[in-house]
Each structure stands twice: as C-alpha cells, then as structure tokens.
Amino acid sequence: xxxxxxxxxxxxxxxxxxxxxxxxxxxxxxxxxxxxxxxxxxxxxxxxxxxxxxxxxxxxxxxxxxxxxxxxxxxxxxxxxxxxxxxxxxxxxxxxxxxxxxxxxxxxxxxxxxxxxxxxxxxxxxxxxxxxxxxxxxxxxxxxxxxxxxxxxxxxxxxxxxxxxxxxxxxxxxxxxxxxxxxxxxxxxxxxxxxxxxxxxxxxxxxxxxxxxxxxxxxxxxxxxxxxxxxxxxxxxxxxxxxxxxxxxxxxxxxxxxxxxxxxxxxxxxxxxxxxxxxxxxxxxxxxxxxxxxxxxxxxxxxxxxxxxxxxxxxxxxxxxxxxxxxxxxxxxxxxxxxxxxxxxxxxxxxxxxxxxxxxxxxxxxxxxxxxxxxxxxxxxxxxxxxxxxxxxxxxxxxxxxxxxxxxxxxxxxxxxxxxxxxxxxxxxxxxxxxxxxxxxxxxxx
Amino acid sequence: xxxxxxxxxxxxxxxxxxxxxxxxxxxxxxxxxxxxxxxxxxxxxxxxxxxxxxxxxxxxxxxxxxxxxxxxxxxxxxxxxxxxxxxxxxxxxxxxxxxxxxxxxxxxxxxxxxxxxxxxxxxxxxxxxxxxxxxxxxxxxxxxxxxxxxxxxxxxxxxxxxxxxxxxxxxxxxx
Numbered sequence: 001x002x003x004x005x006x007x008x009x010x011x012x013x014x015x016x017x018x019x020x021x022x023x024x025x026x027x028x029x030x031x032x033x034x035x036x037x038x039x040x041x042x043x044x045x046x047x048x049x050x051x052x053x054x055x056x057x058x059x060x061x062x063x064x065x066x067x068x069x070x071x072x073x074x075x076x077x078x079x080x081x082x083x084x085x086x087x088x089x090x091x092x093x094x095x096x097x098x099x100x101x102x103x104x105x106x107x108x109x110x111x112x113x114x115x116x117x118x119x120x121x122x123x124x125x126x127x128x129x130x131x132x133x134x135x136x137x138x139x140x141x142x143x144x145x146x147x148x149x150x151x152x153x154x155x156x157x158x159x160x161x162x163x164x165x166x167x168x169x170x171x172x173x174x175x176x177x178x179x180x181x182x183x184x185x186x187x188x189x190x191x192x193x194x195x196x197x198x199x200x201x202x203x204x205x206x207x208x209x210x211x212x213x214x215x216x217x218x219x220x221x222x223x224x225x226x227x228x229x230x231x232x233x234x235x236x237x238x239x240x241x242x243x244x245x246x247x248x249x250x251x252x253x254x255x256x257x258x259x260x261x262x263x264x265x266x267x268x269x270x271x272x273x274x275x276x277x278x279x280x281x282x283x284x285x286x287x288x289x290x291x292x293x294x295x296x297x298x299x300x301x302x303x304x305x306x307x308x309x310x311x312x313x314x315x316x317x318x319x320x321x322x323x324x325x326x327x328x329x330x331x332x333x334x335x336x337x338x339x340x341x342x343x344x345x346x347x348x349x350x351x352x353x354x355x356x357x358x359x360x361x362x363x364x365x366x367x368x369x370x371x372x373x374x375x376x377x378x379x380x381x382x383x384x385x386x387x388x389x390x391x392x393x394x395x396x397x398x399x400x401x402x403x404x405x406x407x408x409x410x411x412x413x414x415x416x417x418x419x420x421x422x423x424x425x426x427x428x429x430x431x432x433x434x435x436x437x438x439x440x441x442x443x444x445x446x
Numbered sequence: 447x448x449x450x451x452x453x454x455x456x457x458x459x460x461x462x463x464x465x466x467x468x469x470x471x472x473x474x475x476x477x478x479x480x481x482x483x484x485x486x487x488x489x490x491x492x493x494x495x496x497x498x499x500x501x502x503x504x505x506x507x508x509x510x511x512x513x514x515x516x517x518x519x520x521x522x523x524x525x526x527x528x529x530x531x532x533x534x535x536x537x538x539x540x541x542x543x544x545x546x547x548x549x550x551x552x553x554x555x556x557x558x559x560x561x562x563x564x565x566x567x568x569x570x571x572x573x574x575x576x577x578x579x580x581x582x583x584x585x586x587x588x589x590x591x592x593x594x595x596x597x598x599x600x601x602x603x604x605x606x607x608x609x610x611x612x613x614x615x616x617x618x619x620x621x
Contacts, residue, residue, distance in 0.1 A: 012581040035497025
C-alpha cells in the first residue's frame with residue numbers, strides 16, 4: 001500500500017494541473033511526419049548498400065526539400081554522399097552553406113577507420129581559411145546506437161591542435177564544425193581522434209545507460225592549401241555610425257565561402273556598452289538578405305571594445321554591391337553594468353533600473369540562490385549575469401550555475417553563489433539586459 | 447480501422463497507418479515530453495525523434511497490444527538521454543532552466559507548477575519516471591510495470607522510495 005501524505009499529493013496535483021494545461025501545438029503533426037521521413041531514410045541507410053543509397057538518397061532529398069531547390073548537379077553530387085540528415089540540417093539553417101553546396105564547394109573524402117566492428121568515416125569536407133566542416137558517418141554491423149563521446153584534433157606530428165573551437169553532434173551522422181581562432185592557420189593535415197559511446201537505448205531500458213568504447217578512431221584529413229588559398233575577399237570599410245550617441249566603427253569585412261567576418265570597434269568614449277546586434281544583416285542590390293549565423297558561433301570578442309561578428313556567406317552570389325543594415329542594438333549605460341546585492345539582508349542595493357528586482361535569497365543544496373525578477377517585453381531566455389562575481393573586499397568568485405524561467409513579461413533568474421560569509425555587498429556583472437538603442441544603419445561595403 | 451489493423455498495416459509498410467498510430471498517441475507523448483523537457487521546442491523535437499525511432503524499430507515490436515506502452519518507453523528513454531546530454535554539455539545552465547522554487551511557507555498550494563521540479567530533476571531517472579507516469583499521466587502500477595519492463599513489486603518499491611524523497615524535501619523546505 002502506498003500512503004500518500006496530503007502535502008505531496010497536493011503539490012503533485014498542482015504540477016499535474018499545470019502540465020495538463022499545456023496546449024498541444026497545432027503543428028505537432030508536421031513533426032510526426034518529419035519523424036517518419038527521417039526514420040525512413042535512416043532505415044534505408046542502415047540496410048541498403050551504398051550504390052542503392054545514392055539513388056534513393058537523391059530522390060528522397062528532393063522530395064523532402066520541396067522548398068529548397070537544388071541544381072541538378074548538386075542533386076547528383078549529394079546522391080554520392082551518404083549524408084542526408086546532416087546536409088539537410090546544414091542547408092536549412094545557413095543560406096551561405098547552401099550556396100556553397102550548390103556550387104560544389106565540398107570535397108568528397110571517404111576516409112575511415114574501423115575498430116570493434118565500427119567504422120568512422122569522414123565522407124566529405126568543406127574548408128576555407130576560417131572554418132573546416134567535416135561530414136561524418138558511423139556505421140556498424142551490430143546495429144547498436146552509437147554516439148560521439150569526444151573529438152580531439154591533432155596536427156600531423158601528433159601534437160594537440162590549439163586555437164580553434166569545435167562543435168559536433170553526437171549522432172550517427174553529422175557535422176564536425178571547426179572554427180579557426182584569430183591568427184590560426186589551416187593545417188596541411190588534421191588528425192581527427194574520435195571516442196565513441198554505445199547508446200544502449202536500443203534495449204529500451206529506462207535507465208538508458210551509455211557505455212564508452214575503449215578504442216579511439218583516428219582519421220587523417222589532408223587539407224590542400226591550394227584549394228583554400230585566395231578563397232576570400234577582404235573589404236576595408238572604415239565607417240563610423242552613431243546610434244543614440246553611441247559610436248560604432250565598422251572596420252573590415254572578410255568574405256569566406258563558409259562565413260563572413262565583420263570587425264566592429266566600439267568607441268571607448270561611448271556612455272553605453274553595446275552587447276547585441278538584434279537585426280544586423282547584409283543586403284545586396286537585388287534585396288537578397290544574409291543574416292548572422294543562426295546555429296553556431298555568432299561572434300568573437302577581440303578585445304573589450306572590439307568584436308568580430310559572423311554572417312552567413314554570400315561568397316557564391318558574387319554580389320555587385322553589399323550593404324550592412326540594422327536598426328536595433330542592445331545597450332546599457334556603462335555605469336549601470338554592476339549589480340550590488342547585500343546577501344545577508346537580502347537586499348538589492350544597485351540595479352540598472354526598476355525592471356530588475358531581487359525576490360529572495362535562499363539556501364539550496366548547491367549553495368545560495370539569488371532569485372531575481374526581470375520584466376521584459378519578449379519571452380526570449382538569456383543569461384543576464386556573467387559567471388564571475390566579487391565581494392566588497394575584491395575577492396573573486398565563480399558562479400557555477402544559473403538558470404532562467406518564466407512566461408510573458410515576468411522573467412525569473414536564479415544565480416547560484418557559494419554559501420559562505422561574504423563581506424557585503426557582492427558585485428554581479430551584467431552581460432545582457434533588455435535595454436535597446438535604435439537608429440537606422442546602412443553602410444556600403446562594396 | 448481499429449488499432450490491430452493499423453498495426454498490421456504499418457508492419458506491412460503502410461506509412462499512413464503508422465502515422466495514424468502516432469497521431470492517436472500525440473497528446474500523451476507530448477505531455478510526457480513536456481514534463482521532462484519543459485519547453486515547447488524541445489518537446490516537439492522529442493515527438494519527431496521518437497516517431498523516427500519508433501518507425502525504425504517497429505519491426506522489433508513483439509507484442510502488438512502493447513504498442514502504446516512501447517511508444518511511451520521510447521519517449522522516456524529519449525527524454526532521460528536528453529537531460530543527461532544537457533547536463534553533460536551545458537553544465538553552466540543545467541536543467542534548472544524553468545525550474546523555480548516558489549516559496550511561501552504558509553500554504554503549499556503556492557508551490558506552483560514548478561514546486562517539485564528541482565528535486566525531480568535530481569532524482570534517479572527511473573524513480574522520477576515512475577512518479578511522473580503515476581501522478582502526471584495517470585498510469586496504473588500495472589501499466590508502469592509494463593512500460594519500464596520491471597515487476598510490479600519493484601515499481602511499488604521505487605515509487606515509495608521516490609515519494610519519501612519528495613516528502614523529506616517538502617518538510618525541509620516548509621520549515
């Protein structure tokens with residue numbers, strides 16, 4: 001017999017009532033249909049041979065993407081590569097990469113390593129001086145679900161490669177997206193070392209354990225410097241715009257096949273710190289718009305006042321004219337970037353404005369939670385505070401966790417701090433805040 | 447078409463029949479996904495992925511009459527995996543997103559929908575699943591046992607264990 005104490009029952013009931021109030025989104029059927037299509041493709045890729053796959057793949061990808069038009073050459077090309085899922089995802093998120101594909105800016109590789117009956121293959125690569133995209137597939141005879149656990153990059157001498165950022169999915173086929181850091185050069189050869197995990201999901205166990213595999217799969221990817229050299233265009237802009245008294249100096253734009261980098265410097269005399277470019281985009285004479293990168297790295301901070309912003313690339317459209325346009329920027333007075341909290345008395349001593357209030361300071365398993373409320377117009381969630389905070393004595397601490405919640409205009413932010421005696425007040429730094437500056441920006445690049 | 451016929455047709459390769467089977471379960475699946483993942487976008491992604499997995503593994507379904515249970519099992523596994531991934535890759539913002547302890551010492555009713563979320567998030571996945579299925583999705587002990595493929599006795603033991611954790615949390619928080 002299970003005895004339900006009324007308190008738990010009440011709370012569980014409350015939670016349930018809330019859950020049952022959730023509306024089922026009207027487009028849910030679309031997701032089911034896509035799921036079936038995806039399942040179909042995967043089934044095919046598991047059972048059919050390579051050759052057959054090519055044909056079926058080309059047909060499938062065309063029917064699937066009614067809205068995205070492929071040139072016949074690309075369709076044929078895509079047909080050679082067992083990359084459906086990742087290609088579809090790639091081109092649907094990024095106009096520039098779709099153009100790159102359309103223009104056959106992709107190099108088939110088919111380099112693989114096999115261990116423990118599992119084959120890791122880098123099927124193809126897209127590379128320029130700023131980014132390397134590797135398309136991989138995992139296949140195995142045992143029909144187990146595999147996941148990528150970790151990827152290490154080394155140079156041809158086996159030394160770990162540095163100054164880059166990497167992202168990858170953990171599925172059986174996907175993209176390894178390598179973004180080169182400032183000043184980093186494309187190596188002539190990249191050793192990609194992959195560790196894998198067996199996803200025991202297949203057995204439908206509720207605990208769904210993941211088992212790391214012992215081997216490492218290594219492939220050597222050659223990158224010919226001739227293929228990537230001169231594949232870029234550099235424009236010096238040197239124009240300053242003034243939005244509500246805040247000056248931004250647009251310096252330089254480099255157009256690579258896979259992305260565009262725009263360097264912007266803020267005037268050190270600005271009274272506000274600018275932290276977001278809400279609608280900045282590129283537009284050509286014909287009205288084709290290219291926005292910032294949606295999935296992936298949006299920007300690199302070059303220094304306190306300088307930023308490199310990344311856009312989807314129009315490299316292959318070869319536009320006659322390019323303009324940068326935008327109208328809204330996130331900005332906050334520099335003297336309002338610090339928030340002061342007296343932890344002991346649970347008091348907010350300083351905040352940018354009255355949108356931000358401190359609701360509570362409470363103990364939790366993981367330390368003290370500062371519970372803020374923020375009123376803002378949209379429902380977008382974002383991190384408001386940076387993870388480093390200091391106390392009155394100047395001692396620096398690190399918040400290991402923060403979260404946000406809420407709906408409508410009310411937004412809650414939980415910021416976790418160590419549960420110790422502080423010399424009050426403590427100082428939190430604002431990274432992002434819902435205040436804006438507005439003004440029409442239009443700059444000719446070319 | 448009744449369910450058995452739909453399942454038969456699906457097994458024979460009729461995608462429309464399979465679609466119909468998932469649509470019949472969409473509300474239940476969505477709510478389970480939402481209760482774990484807590485936002486629309488992720489819950490829809492879950493629907494898509496679970497449909498895909500179910501489609502791929504449909505041939506392995508042995509007892510047709512338990513199709514619905516089987517679907518729920520795939521969904522739960524998917525959700526648990528997603529939560530694991532999130533805590534692995536984004537340890538800065540673990541699944542605390544959206545979870546909030548609304549405190550009001552006088553009346554537990556004011557613990558609103560998120561009241562037990564933090565403690566559920568930290569619970570062992572198998573125990574959490576049992577509590578959610580029983581109290582949020584109105585599964586019976588027998589149905590839960592079938593879903594997670596454990597004996598009913600085990601389900602009861604784990605359920606008790608989970609409730610104990612919730613109770614001690616509420617008592618502590620209510621002080």
